[in-house]
Amino acid sequence: MPFGLTNAPAVFMDLMNRVCKPYLDKFMIVFIDDILIYSKDEKEHEEHLKAILELLKKEELYAKFSKCEFWIPKVQFLRHVIDSQGIHVDPAKIKSVKYWASPKSPTEIRQFLGLAGYYRRFIEGFSNIAKPMTKLTQKN
Structure with a gap:
């Protein structure tokens, strides 16, 4: 994507939504360049993580691993709380x-x-x- 493109965030968001569509709201949320993968347990999370990493590799999209966090039991993301039980409203x-x-x-x-x-x-x-x-x- 050319540097300085004024609608770059919208274009990238559209790309991510199209690429990740099969997984969105099943076990994944995407917001621009943030990807959140949520699962019921560690085994399922490992499967979900593997599927997403393979998808990103296939689509030649790359994550900077120094900015990644793995195996977090509970996280606040876009005004929501996500844990093994699903997506909840932030209290x-x-x-x-x-x-x-x-x-x-x-x-x-x-x-x-x-x-x-x-x-x-x-x-x-x-x-x-x-x-x-x-x-x-x-x-x-």
Whole structure:
């Protein structure tokens, strides 16, 4: 990729999403040049790690091993906590939603919905829950 390309992060992210698609959200998360592999146990993790390293080698993508961390039982990544049980909301972020001051204007409602909406994947029926608040942001 040419140096100084203004949309390089988006282009690289697209490449990583296409290359890693078979594994995304099964045992892998990719964000630009960060790769996170999560597994239920060490044996499964070894298999997942091997599959990803082989994939990267096949696609001629390289990781700088001095920046890699392996066998971490619990990690915070992109406002989530990932462990052997799966992906969870960061408890600190739950507090910020829970203790958010009641919004008084459409702008404040949008701000709250933006924060809460980040966790919609963890809340069944989120759109139905948020619908009344979303209506409050509309004109007339």
